[in-house]
Amino acid sequence: MKLLKHIFASSAILLTLAVSSAHADDNPINIPSGPFGTGSNALSGAMEQISKKTDAKVKVVAAESPGLVFNLKQLKADPGSKPETLTPYTSGLAYLAENGLKPFDEPTPAPKLMATYLLGSVWLATLDENIKEPKDLVGKRVGLGRPPQILWTIEPELIIKHGWGLDGQIDIEYLGTKQAAQALLDGTVDAAIIGGYADPINKTFKASPQTLTVVGSGKTLYHIPWGEEAVEKTIAAGVGINKITIPEGAIDGVTADMPGFFDPIAWGAYPEMPEETAYQITKMIIENVGTFKEYHALGQLMSRESLAYGVDPSKIHPGALRAYKEAGLK
Known part of the structure; x- marks a missing residue:
């Protein structure tokens, strides 16, 4: 503190x-x-x-x-x-x-x-092929942004709490966006926050700078969807986010449409x-x-x-x- x-x-x-x-x-x-x-x-x-x-x-x-x-x-x-x-x-x-x-x-x-x-949308990704769903993150280290960051830290934490029901069961590390991505590549966290931005008019998506760093490493990336139900539960808890579908192929490793959330920036x-x-x-x-x-x-x-x-x-x-x-x- x-x-x-x-x-x-x-x-x-x-x-x-x-x-x-x-x-x-x-x-x-x-x-x-x-x-x-x-x-x-x-x-x-x-x-x-x-x-x-x-x-x-x-x-x-x-x-x-x-x-x-x-x-x-x-x-x-x-x-x-x-x-x-x-x-x-x-x-x-x-x-x-x-x-x-x-x-x-x-x-x-x-x-x-x-x-x-921008419409900001973020999710968790890992280099561990054995981490496939929320329960696989219990006891694992997850890198998020800095504590004051709404999109990269606060809203993901609220989904972990309200949507996944895993509050306190995941070891959250507040590293910063760039630092979290690097920690994932270095192996000092098991998963990290990544994502990007959408255009609501042209229906396009671009990865954020630190996400491009991870993708450009050449390492195989696995994505952990929030899940439509988890996003709905979080919205019902009063968090001002909206549902979005990250399209297949948005970035490497997204092999199917992925339910997530967005927040207009x-x-x-x-x-x-x-x-x-x-x-x-x-x-x-x-x-x-x-x-x-x-x-x-x-x-x-x-x-x-x-x-x-x-x-x-x-x-x-x-x-x-x-x-x-x-x-x-x-």
């Missing part, structure tokens, strides 16, 4: 420095982008580059952070930074925050949507962000959505139609909603 507090404190300092630097450069918008190796980190970095290389009226600065949960807690603790902060978040995270459910100690406001950029901002600022940022994203793929392969999953896909207008920042209406997307 002392180590976590030290990490959070150090990250808070880094984020504060990033915001201070932003003020020195025409007051750009800060994005605490999440841990290195995640889609949020990669695409937030891409947005920073796009904002610098276009005639966008608002510039952004992306800085690595411990995770999306940390971001929301930090913004609640420092509300003065809300007008100039754009934060990645997910639908599942918003549900947990607003209802004060773990890992939140009390109800915490969730941001309003600016733009959805988006950039969000609080109502404290001026409407004109939110409008200009969203307009920049809409006009340059096809450019994200030039900075990272995950950008291929982004499209104009997916940016506010399936989102109720009441959950969209007023400035962003104006940009979507202007573009004919809402």
